[in-house]
Amino acid sequence: MANKVIILGAGAAPGVPSLGWGFGNCSPENPKNTRMRTSTYVEYNGVKLLIDTDPDLRTQLINQNIRNIDGVLYTHYHADHLHGIDDLREINRISGQSLNFYAGKYTLKEIKQRFDYLISSGKEISNIIRSPSLIANQVTANHPFYIRNVKITPIKLLDHCRECYGYVFDDGVYVHVADFKKLASSAYEMIKVRPKVMTLPLTNIVGAVQHASLEEVLQVAERVKPEKVILNHMSSECDFDHVNDITPDYIRPAYDNMVVEF
Secondary structure, three states: OOOEEEEEEOEOOOOEOEOOOEOOOOOOOOHHHOEOEOEEEEEEOOEEEEEOOOOOHHHHHHHHOOOOOOEEEOOOOOHHHHOOHHHHHHHHHHHOOOEEEEEOHHHHHHHHHHOHHHEOOOOOOOOOOOOOOEEEEEOOOOOOEEEOOEEEEEEEEEOOOOOOEEEEEHHHOEEEOOOOOEEOHHHHHHOOOOOOEEEEEOOOOOOEOOEOOHHHHHHHHHHHOOOOEEEEOEOOOOOHHHHHHOOOOOEEEOOOOEEEEO
8 A cells, every 4th residue: 555645735824816915926727826725644554644734624625535534743833734623523523533633832732722622531532513522642852652553753843933843754754844944953863764755845935034945945855855855835926837847856846636655
């Protein structure tokens, strides 16, 4: 069985088209420039994981007929990565069970404050007809944990918000990086094998105070040397064909419902 990554949504917080800027620099004639917000589905060694729950999650899960998952990994607490969390209730209803999610200390605190009704003790399943039933698990940078047979190591992403994590699967076979300006030096140490696939965010080409530019993203890719890089979290400033033209062959811009097997 092949491992795979599905880019459920390839867009940054406003989506494309956005309410304020429409398609911006993106050609509306290319369907790959229409982007929902960013969540990622990973199926690895038979374990099914969701990374983040963006506000378009319901549509994304329906589009891919994703009905069962083994856990949710949260990168950080910004709304475009979190506020589709209520849609996990349907996963609870299908399985009849609570669902584990994994997040750093501050992200966990934000989730419990904003969505206190969905936290289950783990000993008792919440009323899944009325609300989600999620079990909170706190993770720490550079400290691996296991979901069944899959080793997952959180890595620290710097200068985006108070706490932002990426995730390294089995010492680097797959590496998921969310919003960042730079990676902590310790993050590179956690990537011990050459990645088959690495997901990196390109919010806009020139970068910003809290987002890496294309040049900075390429520097990370050149240092890690993955076999394949997928660029997601793209704003209306990032036209699919243009990004594709100005990046090396092993780097590809993402689009909604993109499937990458490895």
